[in-house]
Amino acid sequence: MAGFEELSAGDPRQVGRYRLVARLGAGGMGRVYLGRSPGGRAVAVKVIRPELGEDPQFRARFAREVSAARRVNGVFTAGVLDADPEATPAWLATAYVPGMPLGEAVSAHGPWPVPSVLALGAGLAEALEVIHAAEVVHRDLKPSNVLLAPDGPRVIDFGISLAAAETTVATQAGVVVGTPGFMAPEQVAGHRVGPPADVFSFGVVLAYTATGRQPFGSGSAHSVNFRAVYEQPDLRALPAALRPVVEPCLAKEPRQRPTVPQLLARLGSMTGMTGMTGGAAGGDGRGRVDVLTGAGWLPEPVAAAVRARSADAEDRPATAAPPPTRAARPAPGPGGRVPPPAGEFGPPLVAPPGPAEGPARTGQGDRTDRAGRPGGPRRRVLLGLGGAVLAAGAGWYGLRALDGLPAGGGEEVTRRPAPGTRLWAFPTGGPAHTAAVAAGVAYFGSDDGRLYAVGIADATERWRFPTGGAVVSPPRVADGIAYTGSDDSRLYAVDIRTGAEVWRVQTEGPVRTPAVTSGIVCAGSHDGRLRALRADNGEELWTFTADSAVRSAAVVGGGLVYAGTAGGVLYARDHRSGEARWEYAAGGEVFSTPVLADGRIFFGSDDMNLYALDAATGERLWSYAADDKVRADPVVAGGTVYVGSSDDRLHAVDAATGDRRWVYPANAAVRSPAVADGAVYIGTSDAHVYALDAADGGLLWQFRGGGEVFSSAAVAGGIVFAGNSDGALYALQG
Numbered sequence: 001m002a003g004f005e006e007l008s009a010g011d012p013r014q015v016g017r018y019r020l021v022a023r024l025g026a027g028g029m030g031r032v033y034l035g036r037s038p039g040g041r042a043v044a045v046k047v048i049r050p051e052l053g054e055d056p057q058f059r060a061r062f063a064r065e066v067s068a069a070r071r072v073n074g075v076f077t078a079g080v081l082d083a084d085p086e087a088t089p090a091w092l093a094t095a096y097v098p099g100m101p102l103g104e105a106v107s108a109h110g111p112w113p114v115p116s117v118l119a120l121g122a123g124l125a126e127a128l129e130v131i132h133a134a135e136v137v138h139r140d141l142k143p144s145n146v147l148l149a150p151d152g153p154r155v156i157d158f159g160i161s162l163a164a165a166e167t168t169v170a171t172q173a174g175v176v177v178g179t180p181g182f183m184a185p186e187q188v189a190g191h192r193v194g195p196p197a198d199v200f201s202f203g204v205v206l207a208y209t210a211t212g213r214q215p216f217g218s219g220s221a222h223s224v225n226f227r228a229v230y231e232q233p234d235l236r237a238l239p240a241a242l243r244p245v246v247e248p249c250l251a252k253e254p255r256q257r258p259t260v261p262q263l264l265a266r267l268g269s270m271t272g273m274t275g276m277t278g279g280a281a282g283g284d285g286r287g288r289v290d291v292l293t294g295a296g297w298l299p300e301p302v303a304a305a306v307r308a309r310s311a312d313a314e315d316r317p318a319t320a321a322p323p324p325t326r327a328a329r330p331a332p333g334p335g336g337r338v339p340p341p342a343g344e345f346g347p348p349l350v351a352p353p354g355p356a357e358g359p360a361r362t363g364q365g366d367r368t369d370r371a372g373r374p375g376g377p378r379r380r381v382l383l384g385l386g387g388a389v390l391a392a393g394a395g396w397y398g399l400r401a402l403d404g405l406p407a408g409g410g411e412e413v414t415r416r417p418a419p420g421t422r423l424w425a426f427p428t429g430g431p432a433h434t435a436a437v438a439a440g441v442a443y444f445g446s447d448d449g450r451l452y453a454v455g456i457a458d459a460t461e462r463w464r465f466p467t468g469g470a471v472v473s474p475p476r477v478a479d480g481i482a483y484t485g486s487d488d489s490r491l492y493a494v495d496i497r498t499g500a501e502v503w504r505v506q507t508e509g510p511v512r513t514p515a516v517t518s519g520i521v522c523a524g525s526h527d528g529r530l531r532a533l534r535a536d537n538g539e540e541l542w543t544f545t546a547d548s549a550v551r552s553a554a555v556v557g558g559g560l561v562y563a564g565t566a567g568g569v570l571y572a573r574d575h576r577s578g579e580a581r582w583e584y585a586a587g588g589e590v591f592s593t594p595v596l597a598d599g600r601i602f603f604g605s606d607d608m609n610l611y612a613l614d615a616a617t618g619e620r621l622w623s624y625a626a627d628d629k630v631r632a633d634p635v636v637a638g639g640t641v642y643v644g645s646s647d648d649r650l651h652a653v654d655a656a657t658g659d660r661r662w663v664y665p666a667n668a669a670v671r672s673p674a675v676a677d678g679a680v681y682i683g684t685s686d687a688h689v690y691a692l693d694a695a696d697g698g699l700l701w702q703f704r705g706g707g708e709v710f711s712s713a714a715v716a717g718g719i720v721f722a723g724n725s726d727g728a729l730y731a732l733q734g
Contacts, residue, residue, distance in 0.1 A: 005022060005023035005024075006022060006023070007020060007021070007022060007023060007033075008023075011023065011031070011033070012033075012047065015033070015035065015045050015047055015091050015093075016045075016082065016084055016087070016091060016093070017037065017038060017082075018035035018036060018037060018043055018045050018082075018093055019035060019036045019038075020033040020034070020035045020045060021033075021034050021035065021036060022034040024044060024096075029046070029048055029049060029052060030046060030047050030048040030049045030052070030089070031046075031047050032044055032045065032046050032047075033045045033047065034096060035093065035096075037698065038696070038698075042096040043081060043082075043093045043094065043096050044093065044094050044096040045091060045092075045093045046091060046092050046093070046094075047089050047090075047091045048062065048089050048090040048091060049089070050088070050089050052090075053088060053089050053090045059085060059086075059090060062085050062090055063085035063086075066083045066085055066092055068134075068136050069136075076123040076124070076126050076127035076130075076152055076153055076154055076155055081093050081094050081699065082699075098309050099147040099148050099149040099154065099306060099309065100147070100148045100302070100305055100306050100309055101143065101144050101146065101147060101148070102120075102143040102144070102146040102147070102148055102153070102205070102209065103142070103143030103144045103146075105148055105302045105305070105306075106143065106208065106209055106212055108305070109299065109301040109302050109305070110212055111209070111210055111211050111212040111237075112209050112210060112299050112302075113299060114210070114239050114241045114242060116297060116298060116299050116302075117206055117209050117210045117242060118242070118245070118267060118270060119297035120146075120153055120206070120209060120297075121202070121206050121245060121263070121267055122264075122267050123152045123153040124141075124146065124153060124155060124202055124205065124206075125202065125260055125263045125264050125267060126264070127153070127154075127155040128141075128155075128195070128198050128199070128202060128260045129260045129261065129264065131155070131198070132195045132198070132260060137193060137194060137195060137197060137198060138155070138157075138198050138201070139178055139187070139193065139197065139198070140157060140178055140179055140182070140201075141155065141182065141198055141201035141202060141205060142179045142182045142201065142204075142205065143205060143208060143209070145157045146205065148298065148302065148306050149306065150296075150298075150303070150306055150307060151418070152297070180221040180224040180225050180228075181204065181214045181215075181216045181217075181218075181224045181225075181228065182201045182204045182205070182214075183197070183200075183201070183225065183228065184196065184197040184200035184201065184228075184254070185200075185228055185229040185252050186254055187200075188225045188228055188229050189229065194254070195259070195260065196254035196255070196257045197254070198260075199249050199257045199258065199259070199260065199263070200249055200250060200251075200254075200257060202249055202263070203245075203246045203247075203248075203249025203250045203257075204216070204233075204249075204250070206242065206245065206246050206249075207233065207235060207238055207242075207246050207250075210237075210238055210239060210242055210246075211235075211237040211238055213234075213237065215233030215234050215235055215238075215250065216228045216231070216233055216234075217234065229252070233250050235247065235250075241270070244266060244270070245263065245266055245267065245270070249263075417733040418733065419691065419700065419701045419733055419734060420691065420701035420702065420703050420732060420733060421732065421733040422703065422730060422731070422732055422733075423719065423731040423732065423733055424458070424459040424730075424731050425459075425705075425724075425728040425729065425730045425731070426452070426454050426459045426461070426728060426729045426731075427727055427728050428446035428448050428450065428452060428727050428728065428729070429446060429447075429448030429450070429727065430446045430447030430448035430449075430470070430727055431446065431447045431707075431708075431710050431723065431724070431725040431726075431727060432444060432445075432446050432710070432711065432723035432724055432725075432727060432728055432729045433445045433446065433447075433471065433472050433473065433474065433710055433711045433723045434473065434474040434672075434711035434712045434714060434723055435474060435711070435714045435721040435723065435729060436474040436475050436476065436477050436482075436714065437456065437714055437716035437717075437721065438477040438496070440455060440456055440457060440717075441453050441454065441455055441456065441462060441496070442454045442455075442456050442714075442716075442721055442729065442731075443474070443475050443477060443482050443484075443496070444471075444474060444475075444711075444721075444723060444729055445470070445471025445472060445473070445474070445475070445484060445486075446470070446471060446723075446727070447470040447471075447472070448470075448727075449466060449467050449468060449469055449470060449471065449486070449488075450464045450465060450466050450467065450471065451464070451465040451467065451471050451475060451482065451484050451492070451494060452464050452465075452729075453465075453482075453496065453499060454729065456716065456717065456719060456721075456731060459731070462499065463498065463499025464499065465484075465492070465494050465499050465501070467484075467486035467488050467490065467492060468486065468488030468490065469486045469487030469488030469489070469510070470486070470487040471484055471485075471486050471487075472487065472510075472512075472710075473485060473512045473513040473553060474513055474712075474714070475494075475513065476513055476514050476515065476516050476521075477496060478516040478535070479516075479535070480495065480496055480497065481493050481494065481495065481496065481502060481535065482494045482496050483514045483516060483521055483523075483535075484513075485510065485511025485512050485513065485514065485523060485525075486510070486511060487510040488510075489506065489507045489508055489509055489510060489511065489525070489526075489527070490504050490505065490506055490507065490511065491504065491505045491507065491511045491514060491521070491523050491525075491531075491533070491538075492504050493521075493535075493538060502538075503537055503538035504538065505531075505533060505538045505540070507525040507527050507529065507531070508525065508527035508529075509525045509526030509527035509528070509549060510525065510526045511523055511524070511525045511526075512524060512525075512550075512551070512552065512553045512554075513553035513554070513593070514553070514554055515553070515554040515555050515556040515561060515575075516535060516556070517556045517575065518575075518576075519534065519535045519536065520532050520533070520534065520535060520541065520575060520576065521533045521534070521535050521538075522554045522556060522561040522563075522575055523554055524546075524550025524551075524552065524553070524554050524563040525549075525550055526549040526550065526551070527549070528545055528546050528547070528548055528549055528550060528565075529543050529544065529545050529546065529550065530543070530544045530546060530550055530554065530561070530563050530571065530573065530578075531543050531544075532561070532575065532576075532578060541576075541578075542577065542578035543578070544571070544573055544578050546563070546565045546567075546569065546571060547565055547567040547569050548565045548566040548567035548569075549565060549566040550563050550564070550565055551564060551565060551566050551589060551590065551591045552564035552565075552590055552591060552592060552593045552594065552603070553593040553633075555593060555594045555595065555596060555601075556575050557596040557615065558596070558615060558616065559574060559575060559576070560572045560573065560574060560575060560581055560615070560616075561573050561574075561575040562594045562596075562601060562615075563594075564586075564589075564590025564591070564592070564593075564594065564603060564605075565589070565590060566589045566590075566591075567589070568585055568586045568587060568588050568589055568590055568605060568606070568607070569583050569584065569585050569586070569590065570583065570584045570586065570590050570594065570601075570603055570611075570613070570618075571583045572601075572615075572618060581616075581618075582617060582618030583618065584611070584613055584618045584620070586603075586605035586607055586609065586611060587605060587606075587607030587609070588605045588606030588607035588608070588629070589605065589606040590603055590604075590605050590606075591604075591606065591629075591631040592604035592605075592630060592631050592632055592633050592634065592643075592672070593633040593672075594634075595633065595634050595635060595636055595641075596615055597636035597655065598636075598655070599614065599615055599616065600612050600613065600614065600615055600621060600655070601613050601614075601615040602634045602636060602641050602643075602655070603634065604626075604629075604630025604631060604632065604633075604634060604643055604645075605629075605630060606629045606630075606631070607629075608625060608626050608627065608628055608629060608630060608645075609623045609624065609625055609626070609630060610623065610624040610626065610630050610634060610641065610643050610651070610653060610658075611623050611624075612624075612641075612655070612658060621658075622657065622658030623658065624641075624651070624653045624658045624660070626643075626645040626647055626649070626651060627645065627647035627649075628645050628646035628647035628648075629645065629646040630643060630644075630645050630646075631645075631646060632644035632645065632670060632671055632672040632673070632712070633672035633712060634672075635672070635673050635674060635675050635680075636655055637675040637694065638675075638694065639654065639655050639656065640652050640653065640654065640655055640661055640694070641653045641654075641655045642673045642675060642680050642694075643672075643673070644666075644669075644670030644671055644672060644673060644682060645670065646669055648665065648666055648667055648668055648669060648670065648684075649663050649664060649665050649666060649670065650663070650664040650666060650670050650673060650680070650682055650692070650697070651663050652664075652680075652694075652697060662696055662697040663697070664690075664692055664697040664699075666682065666684045666686075666688070666690065667686070668684040668685045668686035668688065669684060669685035670682050670683075670684055671683040671684065671685075671709055671710070671711060671712050671713070672712030672713070673712070673713060674712065674713040674714055674715045674720070675694055675715075676715040676734065677718075677734070678693065678694050678695070679691050679692065679693065679694055679700055679734065680692045680693075680694045680697075681713035681715060681720050681722075681734070682713060683709025683710075683711060683712070683713055683722045684708075684709055685708045685709070686708070687704050687705050687706065687707055687708055687709060687724070688702055688703065688704050688705075688709065689702065689703045689704075689705065689709060689713065689720065689722050689730070689732060690702045691720070691734070703730075703732055705722070705724045705726060705728070705730055706724060706725075706726030706728065707724050707725035707726035707727075708724070708725040709722050709723070709724055709725075710723055710724070710725055711723030711724075715734055718733070718734045719731050719732065719733065719734055720732040720733075720734045
């Protein structure tokens, strides 16, 4: 195999925050380099040709196309990690994945068997569904823009994608965007194009993969385009089993082609026709996830080549050789990587798991950035781990986790899914809220008035407990009991083994998360009272009447219970007697739940400040000013306080001094963070879950769900849990 190319004397050594270590390829817009983030993670960096950057129209188009790419989110799609359209030269970066282009695989190893073609189609169809859901049209789906990896294909190169609402005939340096033989007739003719154009290209790609030939032949661009517009495709070599999928895609009229959801259903219903094992899909191909067992989704010669390339690429040095005094000869590196045929965005790239409406940054470390799945009413056809996972079906119902857990047919899927991959989503009857995880079970509430207990391994419901109002804050689990408040003005104690009620206490206002310690439950209510109850039977021990509604959850530590109010006061009371210890008046409502760490208590206020007080005396140690209300719960880890604000940013603040360490602009309201294993996880009001490097705020991955993320993130066992306004609790690979 050909390898990486060494950097020449004329190549840059640094672009943005990325150190360049090798050339990957070149295209009409510029060169692509293998780069490293400050933490050593591999990225692919596209550097735009200077003469193109001098054209204001091109620069504006490039910025628009980068924005379009950031809206795309899916396991089998590739988007943008980082970019600077205003730099000289302009550039963008994606995570680097050492896979093999589809065109190279077919050229080297010949046509694929039917099961592998269908598995490929499954991944490509899901990718297109995600692309189109982001109101983007790819416009140039072709073999060189499909990267093969052991766990599925990756659709790359959104550099020529435009928002569907704005799509007309686009040009790059005067050339109509698209590839002869793969462009739909309406695209060739210069008409407005939409998702049906990508469906046409999808059909051509599958036909090429199955036969080794393009259905509209070869020759000059003019002759190939003429045949695509006016002649029927040559499908004589196409296996009969593939005709129901491919032929309808190649209809001349866009409205006569199937939609992507129809393709997904058709692919799911065909699993039993191809000799692939695994449970059959439902009558319309939609019903549940099936794991197709066997040697894998790729033909064995291709799989071996992909494995070798992936293994070789891991050995690529993290630093470049010193600049040579003369142009370096192309030298095969340890990875032996063969760049794909030059396209507008060059070599294989893989995106983070979701669109970044604002600036997206590359995280550090060795995490692999892979797209997560968006929520929605349909389950997609998936490519699995070591085999094709076909599930043309029913949204987020009844999915099984993929992290070493039993899957269809009794198989054990042991490979760890990529970070940001959706493992499952459990539906409720209303917006789902923050989970508390204990002993392999997630306990969470919903606006449907129920507290749910769901096994995190397979999303199996253990029980559901009904209350008389929305359950919007997480329960507290201790000693076999889940204590939860409800908007029905009650506090409940529920046996976690059976879901049976142990006791309930009536208050006069909604109740938030209680604190539990030493057999005592402390809970605040919107009725303005802070109560202490016996944990075993709910008997009241003491009650304190605050200045106004108790809005924060209660927190206990060092013999004190802390709670904040709508009047802006944080109270500290003795948790056994209720006697006052101190109180601190902030300048606005204290909605966020305080957090204790190292003798300090941290909390936010509507006065736009994050406060640090001495937990024993209430003395203010410092305050940190955000640009809007601080209502999210802070989290302290590694000497840093992480807190979201209504200014649409996540702030990282030195816990000792209150100095800013970094800020991440999420461009949407940020919910309370969770921190685990060097990563910070946040949900946002624009339906995203972000994973950030805790050290510098670099983006590790992102996931887009089906609605606003109401909840704080929770992390347990390497899994990230987030409640969503679409009614589901999502479990994502951390």
